[in-house]
Amino acid sequence: xxxxxxxxxxxxxxxxxxxxxxxxxxxxxxxxxxxxxxxxxxxxxxxxxxxxxxxxxxxxxxxxxxxxxxxxxxxxxxxxxxxxxxxxxxxxxxxxxxxxxxxxxxxxxxxxxxxxxxxxxxxxxxxxxxxxxxxxxxxxxxxxxxxxxxxxxxxxxxxxxxxxxxxxxxxxxxxxxxxxxxxxxxxxxxxxxxxxxxxxxxxxxxxxxxxxxxxxxxxxxxxxxxxxxxxxxxxxxxxxxxxxxxxxxxxxxxxxxxxxxxxxxxxxxxxxxxxxxxxxxxxxxxxxxxxxxxxxxxxxxxxxxxxxxxxxxxxxxxxxxxxxxxxxxxxxxxxxxxxxxxxxxxxxxxxxxxxxxxxxxxx
DNA sequence: AAGCCGGGCAACCGCCATATC
DNA sequence: GGATATGGCGGTTGCCCGGCT
Numbered sequence: 001x002x003x004x005x006x007x008x009x010x011x012x013x014x015x016x017x018x019x020x021x022x023x024x025x026x027x028x029x030x031x032x033x034x035x036x037x038x039x040x041x042x043x044x045x046x047x048x049x050x051x052x053x054x055x056x057x058x059x060x061x062x063x064x065x066x067x068x069x070x071x072x073x074x075x076x077x078x079x080x081x082x083x084x085x086x087x088x089x090x091x092x093x094x095x096x097x098x099x100x101x102x103x104x105x106x107x108x109x110x111x112x113x114x115x116x117x118x119x120x121x122x123x124x125x126x127x128x129x130x131x132x133x134x135x136x137x138x139x140x141x142x143x144x145x146x147x148x149x150x151x152x153x154x155x156x157x158x159x160x161x162x163x164x165x166x167x168x169x170x171x172x173x174x175x176x177x178x179x180x181x182x183x184x185x186x187x188x189x190x191x192x193x194x195x196x197x198x199x200x201x202x203x204x205x206x207x208x209x210x211x212x213x214x215x216x217x218x219x220x221x222x223x224x225x226x227x228x229x230x231x232x233x234x235x236x237x238x239x240x241x242x243x244x245x246x247x248x249x250x251x252x253x254x255x256x257x258x259x260x261x262x263x264x265x266x267x268x269x270x271x272x273x274x275x276x277x278x279x280x281x282x283x284x285x286x287x288x289x290x291x292x293x294x295x296x297x298x299x300x301x302x303x304x305x306x307x308x309x310x311x312x313x314x315x316x317x318x319x320x321x322x323x324x325x326x327x328x329x330x331x332x333x334x335x336x337x338x339x340x341x342x343x344x345x346x347x348x349x350x351x352x353x354x355x356x357x358x359x360x361x362x363x
Numbered sequence: 364a365a366g367c368c369g370g371g372c373a374a375c376c377g378c379c380a381t382a383t384c
Numbered sequence: 385g386g387a388t389a390t391g392g393c394g395g396t397t398g399c400c401c402g403g404c405t
Contacts, residue, residue: 017375018373019373019374019399020374039390053390053391054392055374058374059374062373093392093394105374106373109373113370114371
């Protein structure tokens with residue numbers, strides 16, 4: 001209603017648009033790792049990215065953020081989305097708040113591409129037009145009618161029961177929706193202790209990593225509340241600490257190199273997340289492992305540098321590539337020039353993803 | 364094998380809410 | 385209190401890819 005005109009967030013003529021390249025991703029990750037993201041508008045310039053601040057924010061939140069959970073939604077998650085949508089309408093961010101690691105964009109996409117059609121097929125009344133007034137009804141003990149939804153609930157997991165108890169379509173007031181003054185993005189309260197929640201949610205990737213595979217992890221988190229995005233952001237810059245400690249100040253050639261790096265392009269986020277999980281599994285050893293990983297990667301790529309004595313001394317602690325031990329710039333000297341790089345890129349391409357995966361799985 | 368088509372999803376756009384000056 | 389800056393949200397678009405003909 002403010003309706004105030006506002007200047008465009010960026011000069012659309014001068015910003016890059018479209019899909020993000022690996023180099024841009026790495027730049028963004030590296031920058032946030034080092035500096036956080038207290039000012040999205042200024043971030044692109046500071047990070048040397050020709051992107052709109054909003055684009056950076058979106059990319060980070062929806063894709064690069066370390067606790068983003070990728071992969072298909074489980075049945076339990078989908079059922080929960082349906083119920084939450086029934087209660088909240090198209091309040092995707094509020095719905096997403098109930099699914100640690102899931103983004104509003106992702107949930108919105110799932111709804112639009114899968115769930116809406118499924119409900120239609122099942123002849124369920126789509127609540128796409130339901131408004132937030134539904135929430136009011138529920139607050140006062142209203143009953144979300146999920147006609148024909150019984151069969152959807154039948155295969156609810158036991159873990160989800162914590163949510164289902166609030167939520168069974170058979171029961172009145174099945175959803176307890178209440179605004180938490182402390183966490184306005186976390187309307188559903190299954191536990192009231194924010195500290196507890198923080199512990200649960202910041203380790204969402206840990207949950208996955210502690211499973212034999214990620215397949216069952218979601219059921220553990222479905223129904224949990226999640227701290228507000230504000231709190232989440234506080235930790236974001238620490239997630240990658242030491243995982244990818246590239247020299248941010250490196251020249252453009254270094255970054256552009258990743259644009260031709262197809263295996264990395266496809267695997268970058270996965271690799272990052274696996275590295276993160278690997279760190280989580282080895283809490284306390286993360287930095288050492290990161291150093292090993294980078295060394296391994298350098299070795300596989302033929303970029304290893306004979307360490308100086310002081311570097312040797314530091315080696316067992318952590319890589320200080322970024323600020324104090326500029327190993328990469330030395331490695332650049334060993335890199336082929338751009339034309340040679342073109343020829344050797346196949347080698348580069350074919351080895352780094354494999355090397356990364358090998359390292360991750362051999363440790 | 365080639366073209367078409369539809370689904371899925373990342374990214375963009377524009378509006379709104381809030382913070383700050 | 386108004387103007388402006390910024391972040392966040394929801395709707396929408398458009399590209400990519402796989403399946404089908």
